[in-house]
Amino acid sequence: MVLEVDHLTKDFGSCRVVDDVSFGVSEGEIVALLGPNGAGKSTTIHMLLGLIDPTSGTIRMFGKSLQHHREEIFGKINMSSPYAGFPSRLTVLENLLVYARLYGVQNRQAKIHALLGLLGIDELEKRPMLQLSFGEIARVRLCKAFLNDPKLLLLDEALGGLDPYAATLAKEALMQLQRQHGTAILYTSHNMVDVEELCSRVVFLRRGRVIATGGPTEVTRAILREDRKRPALSEAFIRASRSEPHEVQ
Amino acid sequence: MRFNRIAAVVERHLYDARHNLERVTDTLYWPVMDIVVWGFLTVFLAQRGNLRPGLISFLLGAAVLWGMFRAFQRDLAVSFLTEVWSHNVMGLLTTPLTIREYLSGLLIINLLKAIVGTAAATIVAFVFYSYDFFPYLLALLPFILVLIIFALAVGILVTGLIVRYTTKIQSFTWSITGLVMPFSCVFYPLTALPRPLRPLALALPTTQAFEGLRQVMAGGGLSLARLGSGLALDCAYLLAAVAIFDWLFRAARARGLLVKME
Numbered sequence: 040m041v042l043e044v045d046h047l048t049k050d051f052g053s054c055r056v057v058d059d060v061s062f063g064v065s066e067g068e069i070v071a072l073l074g075p076n077g078a079g080k081s082t083t084i085h086m087l088l089g090l091i092d093p094t095s096g097t098i099r100m101f102g103k104s105l106q107h108h109r110e111e112i113f114g115k116i117n118m119s120s121p122y123a124g125f126p127s128r129l130t131v132l133e134n135l136l137v138y139a140r141l142y143g144v145q146n147r148q149a150k151i152h153a154l155l156g157l158l159g160i161d162e163l164e165k166r167p168m169l170q171l172s173f174g175e176i177a178r179v180r181l182c183k184a185f186l187n188d189p190k191l192l193l194l195d196e197a198l199g200g201l202d203p204y205a206a207t208l209a210k211e212a213l214m215q216l217q218r219q220h221g222t223a224i225l226y227t228s229h230n231m232v233d234v235e236e237l238c239s240r241v242v243f244l245r246r247g248r249v250i251a252t253g254g255p256t257e258v259t260r261a262i263l264r265e266d267r268k269r270p271a272l273s274e275a276f277i278r279a280s281r282s283e284p285h286e287v288q
Numbered sequence: 289m290r291f292n293r294i295a296a297v298v299e300r301h302l303y304d305a306r307h308n309l310e311r312v313t314d315t316l317y318w319p320v321m322d323i324v325v326w327g328f329l330t331v332f333l334a335q336r337g338n339l340r341p342g343l344i345s346f347l348l349g350a351a352v353l354w355g356m357f358r359a360f361q362r363d364l365a366v367s368f369l370t371e372v373w374s375h376n377v378m379g380l381l382t383t384p385l386t387i388r389e390y391l392s393g394l395l396i397i398n399l400l401k402a403i404v405g406t407a408a409a410t411i412v413a414f415v416f417y418s419y420d421f422f423p424y425l426l427a428l429l430p431f432i433l434v435l436i437i438f439a440l441a442v443g444i445l446v447t448g449l450i451v452r453y454t455t456k457i458q459s460f461t462w463s464i465t466g467l468v469m470p471f472s473c474v475f476y477p478l479t480a481l482p483r484p485l486r487p488l489a490l491a492l493p494t495t496q497a498f499e500g501l502r503q504v505m506a507g508g509g510l511s512l513a514r515l516g517s518g519l520a521l522d523c524a525y526l527l528a529a530v531a532i533f534d535w536l537f538r539a540a541r542a543r544g545l546l547v548k549m550e
Binding site: 081082089090092110111113114116117118120124125128133136137138141142167 | 290296299304307308371374375376378380384386542543546547
């Protein structure tokens with residue numbers, strides 16, 4: 040297992056936002072972490088990134104405790120999140136050069152040029168970040184996320200704001216990374232079409248608890264309580280959002 | 289500690305200096321303006337015959353070194369604030385970069401800035417007020433070190449407070465040295481303070497440094513007692529600042545503040 044999450048719980052004061060969540064991600068697997076707003080997805084991702092301490096439970100990556108092997112683990116993982124920005128007056132290239140150095144990437148310029156080309160933004164190289172559109176910044180974030188050829192990639196709404204062409208390029212880049220390096224990807228999104236297309240497994244959260252897990256079709260069946268032959272995650276998502284948690288467990 | 293990661297922090301701030309005029313302003317403008325104002329004051333006092341010999345050296349030397357201390361502390365915290373303002377904290381904290389490496393990078397970049405700012409102030413003092421700092425430089429270097437270590441400790445403390453209490457308390461970055469200044473005996477000797485305040489002043493490395501500075505400039509040579517006290521106090525403050533920073537950082541992480549820092 041690349042990632043093992045065991046009985047993860049987070050309380051903010053008296054409010055429990057993540058409640059006894061357990062799941063795992065294997066090498067090369069793309070897993071979606073889904074749920075309505077406030078389900079605990081981002082808090083879970085932030086705990087996996089070491090930005091929030093869990094109240095209880097454990098996180099292991101590559102068989103090692105995140106708490107005790109942070110530096111080693113963070114060399115092998117990367118992330119993209121809409122909460123993460125870049126210094127806005129630095130150019131795209133300067134920002135990526137700094138991150139490439141932080142990850143100890145060899146031949147930084149060549150690596151960055153290859154990634155900018157892969158995501159179709161090579162012409163933005165010399166532009167300051169403040170001149171970029173939201174979708175262009177999202178693509179720069181993905182370039183940053185691919186810099187160290189991560190073994191585990193945590194993507195929080197990473198394709199949000201991309202036009203269809205850019206989203207296609209980004210998805211192709213993700214698949215290429217997964218094929219070439221066996222990268223495991225944990226992916227949160229509200230675009231169910233993307234999830235059905237990319238993810239082999241889904242962990243569905245509702246009010247901090249896992250209410251369904253399995254392949255997209257299995258999760259659809261579990262939430263809708265109907266025998267479906269194809270995934271219908273949008274429908275399942277709406278049903279799960281409207282229901283009380285115990286009704287879909 | 290990995291050199292490449294420390295170098296990345298330095299590289300990031302060098303790019304920032306290239307694009308941000310404010311950084312140049314902080315580094316050069318304020319140290320030079322301080323010296324211009326203090327220089328005019330010393331000229332005025334000298335013309336009225338109110339200035340005993342050597343006092344110009346005390347005042348201008350103190351102005352240069354206090355400016356360096358204030359800039360070093362402020363720039364350390366501002367360097368972190370720039371990451372907060374640009375929402376880059378999350379990106380940095382999810383790389384293998386450690387807090388020690390990050391602070392080491394900031395120490396290097398701010399040392400460079402302090403050298404540039406202090407050199408500019410010294411040149412202005414020399415050219416416009418005929419104040420020659422260089423004969424004292426060697427003897428003052430240990431006290432400059434005392435000031436830099438204390439500025440580092442204060443900068444780490446302020447950065448920790450920003451991590452824990454976010455930008456609500458960012459004004460500390462510019463104001464905290466103002467709190468320390470009256471008790472640091474920058475422009476007046478320790479004996480000028482009311483007696484009850486002297487123990488407080490003696491507990492500050494800045495007081496030891498500026499008392500030592502005055503002794504050097506008065507021709508009394510290097511005071512090993514002042515230097516030893518200054519460095520010992522520095523060690524205590526630095527260790528305390530690092531411990532408090534770690535505590536504040538853990539508290540911020542437990543409360544989920546690292547992802548909402550703005």
